[in-house]
Amino acid sequence: xxxxxxxxxxxxxxxxxxxxxxxxxxxxxxxxxxxxxxxxxxxxxxxxxxxxxxxxxxxxxxxxxxxxxxxxxxxxxxxxxxxxxxxxxxxxxxxxxxxxxxxxxxxxxxxxxxxxxxxxxxxxxxxxxxxxxxxxxxxxxxxxxxxxxxxxxxxxxxxxxxxxxxxxxxxxxxxxxxxxxxxxxxxxxxxxxxxxxxxxxxxxxxxxxxxxxxxxxxxxxxxxxxxxxxxxxxxxxxxxxxxxxxxxxxxxxxxxxxxxxxxxxxxxxxxxxxxxxxxxxxxxxxx
Amino acid sequence: xxxxxxxxxxxxxxxxxxxxxxxxxxxxxxxxxxxxxxxxxxxxxxxxxxxxxxxxxxxxxxxxxxxxxxxxxxxxxxxxxxxxxxxxxxxxxxxxxxxxxxxxxxxxxxxxxxxxxxxxxxxxxxxxxxxxxxxxxxxxxxxxxxxxxxxxxxxxxxxxxxxxxxxxxxxxxxxxxxxxxxxxxxxxxxxxxxxxxxxxxxxxxxxxxxxxxxxxxxxxxxxxxxxxxxxxxxxxxxxxxxxxxxxxxxxxxxxxxxxxxxxxxxxxxxxxxxxxxxxxxxxxxxxxxxxxxxxxxxxxxxxxxxxxxxxxxxxxx
Numbered sequence: 001x002x003x004x005x006x007x008x009x010x011x012x013x014x015x016x017x018x019x020x021x022x023x024x025x026x027x028x029x030x031x032x033x034x035x036x037x038x039x040x041x042x043x044x045x046x047x048x049x050x051x052x053x054x055x056x057x058x059x060x061x062x063x064x065x066x067x068x069x070x071x072x073x074x075x076x077x078x079x080x081x082x083x084x085x086x087x088x089x090x091x092x093x094x095x096x097x098x099x100x101x102x103x104x105x106x107x108x109x110x111x112x113x114x115x116x117x118x119x120x121x122x123x124x125x126x127x128x129x130x131x132x133x134x135x136x137x138x139x140x141x142x143x144x145x146x147x148x149x150x151x152x153x154x155x156x157x158x159x160x161x162x163x164x165x166x167x168x169x170x171x172x173x174x175x176x177x178x179x180x181x182x183x184x185x186x187x188x189x190x191x192x193x194x195x196x197x198x199x200x201x202x203x204x205x206x207x208x209x210x211x212x213x214x215x216x217x218x219x220x221x222x223x224x225x226x227x228x229x230x231x232x233x234x235x236x237x238x239x240x241x242x243x244x245x246x247x248x249x250x251x252x253x254x255x256x257x258x259x260x261x262x263x264x265x266x267x268x269x270x271x272x273x274x275x276x277x278x279x280x281x282x283x284x285x286x287x
Numbered sequence: 288x289x290x291x292x293x294x295x296x297x298x299x300x301x302x303x304x305x306x307x308x309x310x311x312x313x314x315x316x317x318x319x320x321x322x323x324x325x326x327x328x329x330x331x332x333x334x335x336x337x338x339x340x341x342x343x344x345x346x347x348x349x350x351x352x353x354x355x356x357x358x359x360x361x362x363x364x365x366x367x368x369x370x371x372x373x374x375x376x377x378x379x380x381x382x383x384x385x386x387x388x389x390x391x392x393x394x395x396x397x398x399x400x401x402x403x404x405x406x407x408x409x410x411x412x413x414x415x416x417x418x419x420x421x422x423x424x425x426x427x428x429x430x431x432x433x434x435x436x437x438x439x440x441x442x443x444x445x446x447x448x449x450x451x452x453x454x455x456x457x458x459x460x461x462x463x464x465x466x467x468x469x470x471x472x473x474x475x476x477x478x479x480x481x482x483x484x485x486x487x488x489x490x491x492x493x494x495x496x497x498x499x500x501x502x503x504x505x506x507x508x509x510x511x512x513x514x515x516x517x518x519x520x521x522x523x524x525x526x527x528x529x530x531x532x533x534x535x536x537x538x539x540x541x542x543x544x545x546x547x548x549x550x551x552x553x554x555x556x557x558x559x560x561x562x563x564x565x566x567x568x569x570x571x572x573x574x575x576x577x578x579x580x581x582x583x584x585x586x587x588x589x590x591x592x593x594x595x596x597x598x599x600x601x602x603x604x
Contacts, residue, residue, distance in 0.1 A: 013401060020396045020404060027389070028413045031472055034428055035416075037438050041431075053441035097312050104309025108302055116310055123317070125526070125587040126325070127533045129556050130580045133572040134327030135320070136563055156316035188305045217421040219536045220556070224563055235423040239540045242427050254431060261424040269419055273412040280415070280477060281484040 042255040049251045060252055068256035073244075074237050075229065076260055083233040084264075086148055086222075087215035090155035094211040095204050097156045102165035103192055107178055117166075124159040129220060136224050146231045151222055155215070161207050168203040206279030209272065213265050234261045329580070332573030337566050345570065353574035368558065368578065374546070375554040378463060378538070379531030382470030387524065389471075390478035395508070397479070398486045414476035422473070422536035429465055430456075430541055459551040462542065466552060469537050474530075478523055485519035486512065529586050532579065535560065555579055 041049060043061040048054075068076055105117050135150070144150050173196065181191045197204070219235035226232050232240075238261050241254060269276065332353055336346035357368050393414070397407055404410075417425065433439050433455040440452040455461040489512065497507050513520075535556040538546060544560070546553030555575065562572035 017402055017404075020402055024393075024396070024404070024410050027393075027475075028410060031413050031417055031476075034425070034432060035420075037432055038428055041438070050436060053438045053445060097316070101310045101313040104306045108306030108309070110303035110306040113306060116314070120313075122587070123321070125529050125583065126321075127529065127579075127583060128321065129533055129535070129559065130576050130583065131321055131324035131328050132559065132563065133331055133569050133576050134324035136567075137327060137331065137569055138324060140567075150320075153316060154320035157313050157321065162313065188302060192309070213419050217419075217423075219421075219423045219540075220560070224560075235421055235536075238421070238423045238427050242430060242540050243543050251431070251436075254427075258424050258428050258431070262420050265419050265421070269412075269416060273415070274408065276419075277411055277415055277480060280480045 038255055038259055042252065042259045044252055044255075046250040046252050049255075064250075064252040064256040067250060067253045068260060071253065071257075074241060074257065076234070076237060076257060078230060079232055079234045079237045080260065080264075082148075082226075082231060083216055083235075086151050086233060087212045089148070089152045090215040091208045091211040093152065093155040094158045094161050095207045098158050098161035098207065099165045099197065099200055099204065100192065101162050102169055103196055106166060106169045106173065107175060107196075120159050120162055124163065128154075132221065132224065135221065139225055145225055146228045147225075148231075150225055151215075151218075155211070158211070161211065164207060165200070165203060168200060173199060202275075206275060209268060209276060210279065213268075216265060237261075325580070328573050328576045330573070331569040332577045334570050334573075336570045337562075337568035339566070349570070353570045354577070357571070357574050357578070368555075368575065370550065371553050371555050371558045374550075374552055375532065375534060378466050378470070378534060378552065378554065379528065381463065381467035382474070383524075383527050383531060386471050386475045386478055386527070387520075390475045390482055390523075391520075393475075393479045394482035394486055395512075397483055401504075411476070411480065414479060416476070417472045418474065418477045420473070422469075423540045425469060425473070426537050426540035429469055433461075433465060456542070457548055459548055462547065462552050466538050466541060469541075470531075470534070473537075474527070478527070481519065481523055482516065485516050489515045525586055525589055529583055532556075532582060532586075 040054060040057055042064055043057040043059065044054065045058070045060040045063065048058060048060070068074075101120075105113060139145055139150050177195065177199075178191060181195050182188075186195070217235060218233075219239065222233050223236050223239065226236060238257065241249075241257055331346075333348060333350060334346040335344060335349045335352070337344050358366055360366050396402055396404055397411075431437050435452040435454060439455075443449050443453060453461070455465065493511055493515070494507060497511050502510065533556055534554045538552045538554055539557055539560065542552055544557065546557060556579070559572055559575045559579070562568040562575065
């Protein structure tokens with residue numbers, strides 16, 4: 001009786017394990033299918049692509065790359081450079097100033113501290129699209145269209161990154177260290193830059209990546225501000241590709257454009273997925 | 288582990304001005320780049336202010352006229368903003384419900400001591416991947432895959448399931464399904480990871496105690512796991528709602544900004560975006576923003592309350 005019960009339980013466990021793996025494999029295929037097709041299709045010529053569906057790579061990758069890179073209407077190398085500049089600057093500003101703000105609230109006592117913290121928590125969920133009308137109006141009035149400043153400056157105030165940094169400091173940064181530095185004659189600003197920042201390295205790295213990716217993918221506000229071709233970023237160019245008459249397009253080239261748009265993020269992810277995923281959890285709210 | 292307690296009690300030195308100085312850049316940037324534009328947006332909503340060809344109309348104060356206009360039925364008797372709010376809601380629900388249900392299941396699978404799932408790092412890396420991919424590129428990719436000459440139609444025809452290509456972009460159902468699928472793919476991995484963290488934060492002895500007392504796995508889930516997960520689940524649902532309200536990149540790029548067919552996949556932000564094109568209709572755009580702001584405000588209040596409650600409740604770590 002007893003043994004048959006345990007055998008039954010074991011069989012049930014094996015069965016549920018198999019089912020779980022099947023679900024996981026199905027979801028993984030669902031996630032990867034589009035990207036797999038993208039990679040395959042970026043190696044095929046336009047004629048071959050019209051001919052039907054293939055599961056294996058072909059030899060047209062470099063040709064497509066050359067065509068996409070040198071395209072006259074969509075200047076993807078310029079777009080990637082623009083995106084790199086904007087995303088790079090935004091990432092550095094977001095990470096540095098979020099850490100600075102978090103440190104200001106973490107390490108010092110001042111009258112408005114609670115209010116400041118509560119305020120940042122309250123604005124955390126307001127979507128930036130809500131201010132888009134006013135933002136665009138100001139940018140046009142100040143003639144700052146086709147300028148990177150309005151896309152980079154807002155990065156200084158990132159409530160979610162601030163919150164992440166604050167949480168991180170609470171677990172790794174004892175104030176005794178700050179005081180020890182003070183005794184040694186280190187100035188407050190110097191202490192932050194030379195002693196505190198190095199202690200936050202793992203958090204800074206994760207937030208740099210997230211902020212870079214967010215800015216690299218950002219479409220809405222940049223599309224309203226960057227109107228000249230030479231200033232456009234990658235997402236705007238991709239959207240333009242959609243509005244163009246695609247039937248006249250070399251499809252191999254189109255797939256290559258998409259691949260180039262996501263490639264930098266893909267490469268970073270392949271090498272750093274483990275720490276990126278850890279960063280998601282740490283940034284979230286601990287229930 | 289007891290250090291946080293000590294730290295909080297630590298007598299701080301009076302370096303208050305440094306605190307102000309360090310948080311100053313954040314607040315300057317916030318007021319300049321977010322708060323002021325938001326206030327200006329709402330201010331605009333009370334003015335008639337747009338461009339008609341080369342002529343500039345307004346700005347002229349009109350009170351609530353823009354809001355009234357927003358809710359006035361057109362010649363066919365439909366109210367655009369309600370239609371788009373409805374679209375946004377449908378697109379959100381059909382993506383978010385499977386997203387949260389599947390994420391909950393996966394989080395339970397991954398944290399189960401009985402199942403001992405292997406290759407977790409790989410599976411997590413795969414399901415989180417779409418979250419980092421540029422939404423506009425992902426939409427463009429879906430467009431090429433599902434277009435009349437794309438691989439999906441090629442597969443369908445090669446398999447003999449249909450004679451002519453299926454026009455995925457000509458039907459309300461398929462366009463919406465594609466948008467929901469993309470939103471699902473982009474977010475379920477992220478939610479899984481958040482929920483897993485929530486489950487792992489629960490004291491293991493509670494599960495053991497329940498099991499020893501004879502609770503079945505189903506009972507453990509509904510009587511122990513779920514109640515303890517409620518705060519994080521609520522947080523997930525409401526942040527997903529606010530995210531859904533902002534839905535833009537995916538439907539905009541997938542449908543070329545027109546939300547075909549017959550504007551059935553135009554979202555609220557796409558509507559807002561339409562006022563910021565050449566017409567620069569700051570008045571109507573402002574009014575749409577005002578409505579979105581009100582909805583977000585209500586949702587945020589719920590998030591904020593649930594969060595502060597879960598903090599006061601303690602219990603974590």
